[in-house]
Amino acid sequence: MSATSAAAQRRAGLSREEAKALAERVLALSTADEARVNIRGSISGSTRFALNQITTSGDSADTTVTVTSAFGTREASASTNRLDDEGLREVVARSERLARLTPENPERMPELAPQEYVSVPAYFESTASLDAERRARVAEQAMAPASERGLQAAGFLDLSAGSTAVANRNGLFAFHEDSDVAYTLTVRTAAGDGSGWAGGAHNDFSKIDTAAVAERALEKAIRSRGAQPVPPGAWTVILEPAAVANLLSLMFLGFSARILGISARAADEGRSFFSRPDGGNRIREKLFDERVTLVSDPTDPELLDRPFDDDGLPLRHVVWVEGGVLRNLAYGRFWAQKQGKEPTGFPSSLRMMGGDASLDEMIASTERGIFVTRFWYIRAVDPRTLLYTGLTRDGTFLIENGRVTRAVQNLRFNESPALMLSRLEALGPAVRVSAEEAGGRGEAIIVPPLKIRNFTFTSVSEAV
């Protein structure tokens, strides 16, 4: 769609002016010492299919206003999706009533002064206009060939488009428009003896090659038939980018990263992999192979992330790991102030720099190894080593003497993504992937395929 016609079309969510006006209406009602309002207005739509037919599909629209009020260091937040005057009065009053009742929070940080933000063009009409009919055609692109070849396609196409705003009474105002879409597909054989997965995610739907996704999943389903078990133990593995992202997300993105991963506070308090045994954290230590470099940058054209967090703190280019050396941990505003550091915020997107080995070259250089498409049901086992368990799924193959020779049964791993990065053999080109187990849009992540030695599998699963 051309820029002109996209501009002419009404965008999903609130415009900058609408968001600003709504924020001002809310803040004008505030009687607290400090107040902040977070607004998210969006449409979402999805289509699901299984057994070669569409099973559910739906669209919804919502706008949520969250008000955070503070009296001194007493703070509480309240949200609503009722935007008339009465609804806004109610939500402001509720947040203030709760804030007055809550005890002092010595760790509360004052609201930020106005900030400068980079602009990130993350909204694409290609995604926002993906209605039920167009989604059904994407599904049919997988269902029809699957049906012809006696296979069963199950997939999910999920999108959201809208805008996010943060404002406070200091005059801070942050606004960002975005769209996101993910397409994931699992193709199974009718006899249930083969299963293949492929997927893609982006802000811009036109960047996802849905025909290629279908082709990859179909091919893997067929090739994965007749899997035989191999003994568990320490294996050389070649992890496709989705599998790498499944593991690295745990350390750097989302809830688990805040609790177990790159939280500076957890490290400084002696309860993290990044803690030094004698106190403090491991910043400046070489923890990984020197080819490991990990960065977050909202303006990365393949990530296009929101350039601020819920406080309105600008999110900038941060280097977490460079040449295998830990350069940064994530500092929230309180802990940064306490430690005399700049707050980084917690990242919501990540890029791992790639290398120049192709997948074919990685396979050709492998005498005996396991090729992994993706992982599943990954759960923390031991935070001291960032040990996780989980299983391979939907395309696991044996490599012998430089060739993929046959399908193998799935394997359970007990492995640490952090320790794994010291056992790196080769890296391929980095690509954006869909890494969320649920196949949703998740956080944006770009990773290379990796070849790793001594990856620990502990048991076999006959699950297909």
Place this chain on the structure above:
Amino acid sequence: MPPGEGTAIDRREFVKLAGAAAGGAAAVSLPHRRLAALAAPSLRRPTLDPAIKELALLALDAAKSAGASYADVRIGRVQTESIQTRDDHIAGLSSEETFGFGVRALAGGAWGFAASRLVERDEVVRVARRAAAQAKANARYVRVPVRLAPVDAYPDVEWHTPVEIDPWSISLEEKVDLLLKANAEAMRVAGVRVVTSSLFFHREEKTVATTDGTLVFQTLVRSSPQVSVTAVGRGEFQTRQSAEVPPAARGYEHVLGARLVENAGRWAEEAVQKLTAKPVEPGLYTLVLDPSHLWLTIHESIGHPTELDRALGYEANYAGTSFLAPPDGVLGRLRYGPELMNVQADRTQAGALASTGWDDEGVPADRWLLIKDGVFADYQTTREQVAWIAHLTGVQRSHGCSYAQSWRHIPFQRMPNVSLLPGAEDITLEDIIADTDAGIYIVGDGSYSIDQQRYNFQFGGQVFYEIEDGRIAGMLKDVAYQARTVDFWNSMDRIGGPRSYFVGGSMFDGKGQPGQINAVSHGCVPARFRNVTVLNTGRGER
């Protein structure tokens, strides 16, 4: 997503149903009685707003006029309150509220859905038409049309979670005070570094109407208290969570009954004790599993594989399929476990998270056996799934397992409460331990992972004890066990009796695309399992 107040001040209904009072809720502590007595005068029961009913019926008419052969509508208000503390201070307080409606329409044998936050006449009509249009767009690619099992009409019915003390009737000061007191008890223990605790309350008012003539008004309430203690030693840290305190479909009486302040010191001592506990030697062990642990193993290895949509391939792209397939090969045939094993699905159990009066497509709550005398007997179903197995089970009704997380989510098959029934004999946990020469006793749920067909699993726990000659000999650490579902359940040789029954559960069971959460409880008794593979998950051995 949501809670409410300004309006909720008027809405502080103190839901107390005849069922709750007569149902004989568990033992009630003294302060709880006092509070109940104080709160009683404000006791009021929520009622269905006639305007909501009118809009619900309008949505159904609009969907039908637009060509739907069937439609249902959910109009819902969800309120949540979340209080988090750390050490000696509050760490977060939020109150969320969301209101809106969703319409599901069937046309040409395919489903469509649309939802909006604007609960107004014009929008209701527009969204209902949109749902019907979605269905028609999807019907172009139908291969097997949806067929709904018949259900009686329930034109004006209601149901409410039996709650004795409305969580929203308790002051914030009292709630925070309780958490900070529990934290202080834990912090008193030397070696403790961080204590966090939280209270989470969820309340939903939901109206469901269907074109089959049903209109149901319900309120669903859930309460979840939690404490987590982390101890730090030299180069070592360990966490103990309050895993014996489950979430429940009860009111504030559940928080009081959890006795957080009285238990916090013990949890803290156990966190510290874990720092120096003996690392487990990997190998084959007899396991005695406490019900505070076993509920999660039941959830993963029985609850999920008995979902019929999974078994037939509808969840293949995310949650996975099931080893319980095809149905004609396993129903009445597959030996899941020993004869003493009976597993019941139940949407009527008082205080259990998945209990309800009617499901999200107007089917009355049901109770049935999934496993009878150790043999797989039936699946979980919704209306469209009945015909898939009725010829095998003879069951012509839906088991009532349709559920949507909120007004903006599409209802689909979700897990009812799934419970291991007690044995007939009066056997206690102590009896089972006394009868065990050597083994490991595991308390509390920990890490959990299972494959996409539910064969191979691995579970950790909160605390682990060595059993020697029928006695608890000392604490172990770094324990996890791996097994294959059917082998594991067939190795079960002793289970507790009715007195040892405990109900655990989860507020956040994920399934579906887009992902939705369901809250579900699992009752069970202590049980013993033979020859289970145990690993050491510590840093020495990976």
